[in-house]
Amino acid sequence: MSLLHPKRALTALVPLYVSRFGCIGPDCEDNCCTGWRVNLDKKTFNAYRQAKLPALADRLEHQVKRQRSQASDANYARIELNAVSRECPFLEQRLCAVQRDLGEDYLSNTCATYPRASRDFNGQFEQSLTLSCPEAARQALLQPDAFDFVEAPLQVRVGTFDVIKPKLGLSLSAMNEIRVFCLQLLRTDGLELWQKLAVLGVFCERLTATLQQGGHAGIPALLQDFVVMVEEGLVLDALRELQPNHEIQARVFALFWQGKVGGRLSSGQQAVQHAVARGLGADPETGQVTEQELVARYHSGLGRLAEALQAAPQLLEHYLLNEIFRDLFPFQGITPYDDYLKLISRFGLLRLMLAARCNADSELPSPLELSQTVQVFCRRFQHDPNWAAQVNSALRNSGWDGLEKVYGFLRT
Template identity: 30%
Template sequence: MSNKTRKILQPEYMENFHCIGTDCEETCCAAWRIVIDKDTYQKYRQCPDKDLRNKLKDGVTRIRTDASDINYAKIRLNPDDGMCPLLDSDKLCSLQRKLGEEYLSVTCSSYPRLTNIVNGVAEKVLTVSCPEAARVVLLNPDLMEFEENYEDMGIRNTQLIVFEPEKSKIVHPFLRYFWEVRIFIISLLQNRTYKLWQRMVILGLFCRSLDQHISENNSQAIPNLITTYLNYLDSGEFLKELNAIPNEYTIQMKLMKEIADYRLVKTGVTERYLKCFAECLEGIQYTDENTVEEIGQYYAEAYVKYYQPFMEDHEYILENYLVNDVFTNLFPFVGAKHIFDNYVMLVVKYSMIKMLLIGMAGLHKEKFNTEHVIILIQSFTKMVAHDVAFLITIFQLLESSNFNTMPYMAILAKN
């Protein structure tokens, strides 16, 4: 480690996370792409252990398309079980056991920690695709808080996004309000005066207005927009419009079919996710024999009888998920070209998680608990939310059906 430090911004929960090793329900070394940085790849070529050197030669291959110093090579997973070939019988890394942590790649040494660089400041966060990280991030009933701290410059981080709104605000004037928008969105998602689905709908209205101001080159109106929404939130101005949103399950059933089709063609799907998905289908009696209307009726029953009563006391779990996602992905400024498209993708993830949980609640009934929620969100994040291609497919599905509009997003968020 060096004597130099760098400034970091992170949720307070970061201090509470520790890898639990062999006690973990899953391995982070399976079922997805594991990239190797250039420095580590070159170190592997000089590996002092002969057996490991042979395994590395066979198991690590160069990335030939769009490679970088970070994404320089990748591990070739075992074709039979999707596991990293360097795992030992305890499902721990044999490379680390024999040669130490310094032989791990940046990805392997830092996961599930992710880092963004925003205006030169490192922002650190946990991804909930790790079971223990999911518990640390999601199960705190208090509002998620953030803190400034310092860390040793020698600590290696998996760098996700480099974003410099201060430098970009000349070309994109709206970015001068990056922090004002970001703080408003997180405070909105944590405003427990409103139900979470209501906060999501209000967020959509805000993003739509924000998009309009940006398209009209009217970024100077953004502070007034935030003030207006804060006043509306305080006065309850939104409640009449929110109460008028209908109950409609057609979109959910379309999403369910898309997820079912995806499950059939996706390779490397974890048993945890497949189990959750099967429980959801069983809980709403999603079969070829039942009509969409019948399935929708079972879905509504599961929501009212089992999911809703549970979430009255545990809605903070999904709130934490959304706040963590917003902070991680620098929402709404990074991603798609338009602000509202980024909102659509956030609603897609939120509504898919909620839909799957509703089905699981229908199966487990009064026994539905936080463990079911953690298992679903963790496995969903690992198999679906990290799969950009699948999320794009879902977005295109909504777009082709003209569902990527505020009225439909409100229905998805509510139900």
């Protein structure tokens, strides 16, 4: 019997946590079958139309709709969610009825691959996970060796991995050298995380200028300059006078957070959102808070966050490493510096939410609760395709996109 979605066996470069990951199904505290648009590829849609199964027939006929605008083979149809609960109509007792009755092969590519993202980069296969999945977040954020890179055997559906093309006039090998430098910088011992991010900003700014001036041949020398800068400790001298600006951090990132307060949330997501609001002294329904209260609560929360992170010291660094590896950083923006702004926006908002979570109750949150906060942040903000662009636009329009201003966002 031929498979609807054949798989390919391959060896991929992965962070160690990816090789440990497995979906925990109905035991998961969140639900990837609720609240998100579920796209269907053409092959799956046609299979649903041909399926002869009385238990699913009505839903397959009426809840699966053709995509009439900008359709493609990958985005050919969609599953209509329940208008009230926003759940997938095939969800029964926290299990998928399609998988139960037809088998895993009948899952759409969207459902079968989440939270995995696979790609072919210059002949090397890679796989990462999105941390909007609670179990993926725990594995990535709480295990000290999660970002030791290994080669692992994988089974990947044919057609579900991206083939990366050269970008910005760079060869794939040059792009890879830049990616490796960024990952190694984040793992450098002897530097605080904010210092690593500051150096990354200077590098992305210089890289952007070099590419815009057609100086592609100078990329190896640029990389070497920054390696020397880090190895010889010149970074510490350059950043010694940089001071934190908690007022600006609180005002800017709380504004971004307020933009997505409310909406339909699962009970777990709502608990996190309410804890963040409580920690900021904000109204949980509107996010409104006085500036004085906001800044004071944020400052207090940062101190408590430092205490909480003693039990999970790698959490923020691992979050950033995952974003850099998963998003092909710094090649997903218009320029490397544009991609850097997106990274800092995510980091700044996440730090605000974590600090607020630490302020919400008398007891500090556990590492598992910190991981849950990251997961909810990723689900609420990073899965919104417009959010990053809106944030970058807001920073530019307010004059906060220059590196000297961005520095104020970094140090805690």
